[in-house]
Amino acid sequence: MVSCESPGILVLTELVDNGLLTTRTRLLVGLAQYLTAGLHGELIALVTGNGAAKAAREAASLGVDTVLLADSPSFGTSGTEALAANICEVCAGLRPRLVVAPHTQAAQDFMPMVAFRLGTALVTDCVGITAREDSTLVFTKPIYGGNALAEFVSGSPTTLATVRIGSGREPTECGHAGSIVPVPVREGRYRLEVLESKHDEPSGPVLEEAGVVVAGGRGLGGPEGFDKLRGLADTLGGAVGASRPPCDLGWADPDTQVGITGKIVAPDIYIAVAISGSSQHLTGMSDSGTVVALNNDPDACIFNAADYGVVADWQQVLPAFSRKVRELLGS
Numbered sequence: 001m002v003s004c005e006s007p008g009i010l011v012l013t014e015l016v017d018n019g020l021l022t023t024r025t026r027l028l029v030g031l032a033q034y035l036t037a038g039l040h041g042e043l044i045a046l047v048t049g050n051g052a053a054k055a056a057r058e059a060a061s062l063g064v065d066t067v068l069l070a071d072s073p074s075f076g077t078s079g080t081e082a083l084a085a086n087i088c089e090v091c092a093g094l095r096p097r098l099v100v101a102p103h104t105q106a107a108q109d110f111m112p113m114v115a116f117r118l119g120t121a122l123v124t125d126c127v128g129i130t131a132r133e134d135s136t137l138v139f140t141k142p143i144y145g146g147n148a149l150a151e152f153v154s155g156s157p158t159t160l161a162t163v164r165i166g167s168g169r170e171p172t173e174c175g176h177a178g179s180i181v182p183v184p185v186r187e188g189r190y191r192l193e194v195l196e197s198k199h200d201e202p203s204g205p206v207l208e209e210a211g212v213v214v215a216g217g218r219g220l221g222g223p224e225g226f227d228k229l230r231g232l233a234d235t236l237g238g239a240v241g242a243s244r245p246p247c248d249l250g251w252a253d254p255d256t257q258v259g260i261t262g263k264i265v266a267p268d269i270y271i272a273v274a275i276s277g278s279s280q281h282l283t284g285m286s287d288s289g290t291v292v293a294l295n296n297d298p299d300a301c302i303f304n305a306a307d308y309g310v311v312a313d314w315q316q317v318l319p320a321f322s323r324k325v326r327e328l329l330g331s
């Protein structure tokens with residue numbers, strides 16, 4: 001069992017296929033660093049995976065005090081159950097004040113398991129965590145389909161939280177690398193066994209990490225509209241997103257759904273084409289930098305969330321817009 005003299009915050013990391021940390025993990029480390037300063041505890045990261053040493057070195061270089069490295073092939077074959085079991089083991093030894101993970105689909109799976117087994121509180125989908133002067137932690141999260149924000153405090157000695165992408169901050173340079181401590185991995189028989197993983201050929205950046213998202217809605221009228229959005233997204237080096245109806249109708253991959261029951265994105269530029277702007281959709285993209293909306297209804301709610309709006313039929317505007325972008329980028 002791992003232990004630590006002054007445990008503060010434990011960051012649960014997420015890796016990309018190249019064995020490095022995801023951008024949202026880096027930003028979460030930055031948020032944890034900021035909170036640790038007020039809590040006077042150690043900042044610890046748990047890096048789990050099969051061949052995760054490179055990510056552990058990266059975490060150590062970000063200013064984490066101690067990186068716990070749990071490296072085992074079983075993380076590749078046992079799904080989130082193995083993760084939950086090992087996180088519980090680490091938490092039982094460390095007893096941190098706060099355990100944070102990026103708000104991903106995997107985290108929505110393993111964090112409730114961990115919270116249940118530890119008998120502690122979990123706040124999901126936080127858009128902010130702050131520490132009051134008396135060091136009480138305050139968790140802010142959207143409620144009522146994203147129409148309001150609520151603040152929560154927890155009475156548990158250890159509180160778990162998942163944090164939405166876009167709510168983290170860049171880690172600050174601290175000039176020293178933290179130590180890396182290998183931890184024993186609890187191997188076991190889990191109910192779920194991953195037999196095979198198939199990855200789509202990436203044709204651009206991952207939606208949640210993309211700097212530009214070109215998203216389409218029901219007003220596109222069919223799957224062909226998404227081919228046009230893909231062309232624009234490729235030119236801009238971005239990813240394609242969708243509102244829920246095109247995903248339900250089979251026009252767009254369900255993995256591209258943005259919103260309260262889809263992905264949460266925070267690109268620098270979000271281009272919403274023929275999307276009305278329901279609260280369920282806005283919840284998924286409200287942290288975007290600049291929002292451009294194209295809709296033929298001047299009263300569409302999306303214009304309330306947009307920095308730039310074009311009232312027009314998308315079929316008339318998008319080809320010329322895409323042409324101009326290609327011309328400006330010289331591609």
Ligand SMILES: Cc1cc2nc3c(=O)[nH]c(=O)nc-3n(C[C@H](O)[C@H](O)[C@H](O)COP(=O)(O)OP(=O)(O)OC[C@H]3O[C@@H](n4cnc5c(N)ncnc54)[C@H](O)[C@@H]3O)c2cc1C
Pocket residue numbers: 216217218219220242243244245246257258259260261262273274275276277278280281284294295296297300312313314315
């Ligand atoms: C529990 C729950 C969860 C949900 N989760 C999500 C979610 O995660 N994500 C999500 O997106 N939705 C979600 N929804 C659905 C949500 O309520 C809306 O129904 C949905 O977002 C509407 O999608 P839309 O804007 O593409 O379609 P619509 O509301 O039908 O809007 C289409 C828009 O296209 C415009 N348009 C039409 N033709 C053209 C044209 N030729 N040129 C330009 N504009 C045109 C119209 O003016 C209109 O504004 C959820 C709903 C529920 C109840």
